[in-house]
Amino acid sequence: MLTTQIIRTTLRVPAPEGEPGDGAAAARQLDAALLRIGFKCSRELLEHLSGLRPETVIDTAVRVLAAVREAVGDHVAHNVYFRDFPANVPDTVEFWLDCLSRALTDPADEGVDGRRLLTAGGIDLLALPSYGRYQHSWSDLLAAHDDLVPSVKDRVSVLHLGRPLPEEAHARYLALAASPVPLNDEDLRLLETLAAYCVDAEQPRTVPVRENRALVNRVRLTHDRPLLVDTVTDVLRLACALSGGDVTLAEPTRFRSLARRDRRALLAALDRVVGAAPAKLADVNRFADRWKRLGESLHPHEHPRLPHAQEVFAVARGDRRVRSLAARVELALADGGPDRALPLLVQAPGMLVRALDRLLRLSAPERADAVVAALADTVGQVSGRVLLAAREHLTNRALPGTARLFVNRTGRAWTVPDGRPPLDRAVVDRVNRVLDDEIARRLPAYDLVLVDPAVRTAALPRSGKAVPGGFGVLPRGSVTSVDGRHLRFFVHWTQQRSDTDFDLSVLLLNDDFQYGGQVSWTSLSGYGAVHSGDIVEAPAPEGATEMIDLDLSRVPARYVVPQVNVYSGEGFDQVAESFFGYMTRDGEQEGLPFEPRTVRVRSDLRGSGQVVLPLVFARDASGVWTARWTHLVLSGEPRFNRVEGNRVSTALLARSILEREYLTVGHLADLMRRNGAEVASPAGRGPRGRTAYVGLERPEDLPDGVDVFTPDRWSALVPE
Structure with missing residues (x-):
C-alpha cells in the first residue's frame, strides 16, 4: 500500500530489492503494458528492473500497474449507457418516448404497472425499467468499438527510479511533515501512515502547519516521544486527533474517554506552554466551548501540580478573563483608527499583514506611509504563506471588483457584491515591493532555474485543503x-x-458569462456536445460512469463549465468512490469511450456540498482553449440538483475565478533572479552550478544533482 501511494503521488518507483537475475524480458513487458495506459519506464528504472530476477520484476509490475491505473481511473470498467457513444446517441425526446413505449409494450416488461410510472406532475422517468440502467455488458461495449488509433498528442508520463522504500518513504515523510501549506485529505492520511513508519528515523526540523503537527503528535504520543506543541491550540488539536475528530477544528469533536497516560501528557503539555508564555491563554477564548468539553475528559482538578494547565479551563469557564490581542486591536480601531491599532499590530506581524487591506482603506493617502513602514519593519517575522496570500489579495484590490469570492477550507464557495473602494494603485505597488523583497530573500539561491513554460500559469499551492487527490x-x-x-x-x-x-x-456561457445552453441528462446533445446517457444507480463493484464528448471546433460558447450534481442518494463524502476527469482526443481518434492514455486529469470528488465545479474551459480571441482549475463546491439542494437550477450561481463563480489574478509558480521563479539566478526555459539548456528544474513532470534526461520541483514538491517553493 505504501509503495502504491508513493508511485501515485510522485511517479517514482521505490527501488525493488532482490537477488540479481535476468529480468529484461519481464521489464520490457511491463513497459509495453504501461504504454497502453499512458506511462513508460525511465531508462534507469528499466535498467534496474532488468538486473533482478524475473519473479521480482513481475511482483513489482503488479504494484506499479495497479498504482498508475488507479491514478488515471483505469482501475474500473467504464461502461456507458449508449453502447456506441459518442455515435448513435438519440434525440432526447425520442429516447424518452422509446423508454416509455418499451415499458408499456415490451413482453419482457409484463410486470410493469403503467399507473406506477405516473406521478402527480407527469411521468416518472427514473421508474422506467430501461431508463438509467445499463442495457448491455462491458463485453458488449468492447465488441462495439475499434482499437484506439495512437496519436503523437497522447499523454506519456515517465515513471522514474526511486530509492529503496525506507529511504523513499522517509523523504516523503519529511516533505509532507515540513510542508508550509496545509495538505489535502489524501496526503494527510499518507502523512500519518509515514509518521508511524518513520517514527525511529530522523524527524523534521519543524512541522509548521498545525493540523499536520496534530497527526504527527498522535503518533509521537503513541510511541512515547516528546510532543511538538507551542500553543494551547496545538494541544486541543491533538486531543481531537486522539478522539478521531477534526484536527482543523472546522467541526466540533466529541471527545472520547482517554487513557490516564494520554490525559497526563495533554495536561503536562498545556502546563509547559502556559507556564512559558501566559499570554497564550488568550487563545482559549476562540474555542472556549470545546475546552470545556475537553476538560470533562481530562479532569484537570486531579492534577494540582499542573496549575498552568488548570488556568486554561478557568479561562474557558469564564472564571478568569483574558482579552486577546485581536479584541484589543478591534477596540483600538473603533476608538482611534489605524494610528491607535498599528502599535498593537506590530506585536503580531502576521495579524498586521492580514489586516493590510483594512488598514489601507481606513488610512488617508498621506497616512499610508505609516502602514508601509510598519510592514517593512515586521515583515521578516511573518510566515511565507501569509505573505503570499497578502501579495495575491492586494494585486486584485487595485481595480474595482464586481463580486467577492469566498471559498472555505473544503471548497464551499459563495459570492457577494464587492462594495469596497479599490485601493490606490501606487500604495499597492509599494506594499507589493516590500512583500516581494521579503519573499525573494527567503527563496533558495540557484545559479540556474529551468522553468517549463507550462507551469508559468500554474497557481502557487498556498493550501492543499480544497485540492483533491488525483492525477494532473x-x-x-x-x-x-x-x-x-x-x-x-x-x-x-x-x-x-x-x-x-x-x-x-x-x-x-457566452462572452459576458450569460447562459448559452447546457448538455445533460435532460438534453443529450447540442452545441457540439454529446452525453453518454443517464445512469441512476451505481452498485459495487462496477459502479457507474457518465461522459460528455465535446467537439471544440463546434462549441459556440466562450466558456464551458463541467459540473457534477448529486441528484439523489449518497453525497460525495458518503459514496465508496467518486472521481471526475477529462480526456483529449486528436482529430478523429476513436477507440473505447474511456482510453487511459488520453486521460489528462483525474480528480477525486469530495466535499459536503451537492454540486462540484472542478474547472472552467475558456476560449480566447484567437480560438485557443485553456482550462482553469476552480475546485469549487456548491451547497445545492438536498435532492434533485440539476444544471438548470444552479446556472446563475455557477456563472458568478466562474466569472469570479476567471477574472481573478493568481500568484503563479512563474512569479516565484522570477523572484529568484533577485538572488542571482538565471531563469530560463529548459529547451537546449544543461545544468550550470546549482540548478533547479520547475515543471509538471521530471524530464527523463535530467542529470543527477538537479533540484526538481514537480507539483508534488511545489509546496517546497513556498518560503517558510
Missing part, C-alpha cells in the same frame, strides 16, 4: 493549455449503502 490536478486558479480537438469529460462513482445518482453536465 493543480491548485485553484492554475491555467493549463488544452491539446486535441475533442474533450471528453467523465465521472465515475460507486455507491455504498443506497442507490445513488450523480449527473455529469456541461453549462455553456
Whole structure:
C-alpha cells in the first residue's frame, strides 16, 4: 500500500530489492503494458528492473500497474449507457418516448404497472425499467468499438527510479511533515501512515502547519516521544486527533474517554506552554466551548501540580478573563483608527499583514506611509504563506471588483457584491515591493532555474485543503493549455449503502458569462456536445460512469463549465468512490469511450456540498482553449440538483475565478533572479552550478544533482 501511494503521488518507483537475475524480458513487458495506459519506464528504472530476477520484476509490475491505473481511473470498467457513444446517441425526446413505449409494450416488461410510472406532475422517468440502467455488458461495449488509433498528442508520463522504500518513504515523510501549506485529505492520511513508519528515523526540523503537527503528535504520543506543541491550540488539536475528530477544528469533536497516560501528557503539555508564555491563554477564548468539553475528559482538578494547565479551563469557564490581542486591536480601531491599532499590530506581524487591506482603506493617502513602514519593519517575522496570500489579495484590490469570492477550507464557495473602494494603485505597488523583497530573500539561491513554460500559469499551492487527490490536478486558479480537438469529460462513482445518482453536465456561457445552453441528462446533445446517457444507480463493484464528448471546433460558447450534481442518494463524502476527469482526443481518434492514455486529469470528488465545479474551459480571441482549475463546491439542494437550477450561481463563480489574478509558480521563479539566478526555459539548456528544474513532470534526461520541483514538491517553493 505504501509503495502504491508513493508511485501515485510522485511517479517514482521505490527501488525493488532482490537477488540479481535476468529480468529484461519481464521489464520490457511491463513497459509495453504501461504504454497502453499512458506511462513508460525511465531508462534507469528499466535498467534496474532488468538486473533482478524475473519473479521480482513481475511482483513489482503488479504494484506499479495497479498504482498508475488507479491514478488515471483505469482501475474500473467504464461502461456507458449508449453502447456506441459518442455515435448513435438519440434525440432526447425520442429516447424518452422509446423508454416509455418499451415499458408499456415490451413482453419482457409484463410486470410493469403503467399507473406506477405516473406521478402527480407527469411521468416518472427514473421508474422506467430501461431508463438509467445499463442495457448491455462491458463485453458488449468492447465488441462495439475499434482499437484506439495512437496519436503523437497522447499523454506519456515517465515513471522514474526511486530509492529503496525506507529511504523513499522517509523523504516523503519529511516533505509532507515540513510542508508550509496545509495538505489535502489524501496526503494527510499518507502523512500519518509515514509518521508511524518513520517514527525511529530522523524527524523534521519543524512541522509548521498545525493540523499536520496534530497527526504527527498522535503518533509521537503513541510511541512515547516528546510532543511538538507551542500553543494551547496545538494541544486541543491533538486531543481531537486522539478522539478521531477534526484536527482543523472546522467541526466540533466529541471527545472520547482517554487513557490516564494520554490525559497526563495533554495536561503536562498545556502546563509547559502556559507556564512559558501566559499570554497564550488568550487563545482559549476562540474555542472556549470545546475546552470545556475537553476538560470533562481530562479532569484537570486531579492534577494540582499542573496549575498552568488548570488556568486554561478557568479561562474557558469564564472564571478568569483574558482579552486577546485581536479584541484589543478591534477596540483600538473603533476608538482611534489605524494610528491607535498599528502599535498593537506590530506585536503580531502576521495579524498586521492580514489586516493590510483594512488598514489601507481606513488610512488617508498621506497616512499610508505609516502602514508601509510598519510592514517593512515586521515583515521578516511573518510566515511565507501569509505573505503570499497578502501579495495575491492586494494585486486584485487595485481595480474595482464586481463580486467577492469566498471559498472555505473544503471548497464551499459563495459570492457577494464587492462594495469596497479599490485601493490606490501606487500604495499597492509599494506594499507589493516590500512583500516581494521579503519573499525573494527567503527563496533558495540557484545559479540556474529551468522553468517549463507550462507551469508559468500554474497557481502557487498556498493550501492543499480544497485540492483533491488525483492525477494532473493543480491548485485553484492554475491555467493549463488544452491539446486535441475533442474533450471528453467523465465521472465515475460507486455507491455504498443506497442507490445513488450523480449527473455529469456541461453549462455553456457566452462572452459576458450569460447562459448559452447546457448538455445533460435532460438534453443529450447540442452545441457540439454529446452525453453518454443517464445512469441512476451505481452498485459495487462496477459502479457507474457518465461522459460528455465535446467537439471544440463546434462549441459556440466562450466558456464551458463541467459540473457534477448529486441528484439523489449518497453525497460525495458518503459514496465508496467518486472521481471526475477529462480526456483529449486528436482529430478523429476513436477507440473505447474511456482510453487511459488520453486521460489528462483525474480528480477525486469530495466535499459536503451537492454540486462540484472542478474547472472552467475558456476560449480566447484567437480560438485557443485553456482550462482553469476552480475546485469549487456548491451547497445545492438536498435532492434533485440539476444544471438548470444552479446556472446563475455557477456563472458568478466562474466569472469570479476567471477574472481573478493568481500568484503563479512563474512569479516565484522570477523572484529568484533577485538572488542571482538565471531563469530560463529548459529547451537546449544543461545544468550550470546549482540548478533547479520547475515543471509538471521530471524530464527523463535530467542529470543527477538537479533540484526538481514537480507539483508534488511545489509546496517546497513556498518560503517558510
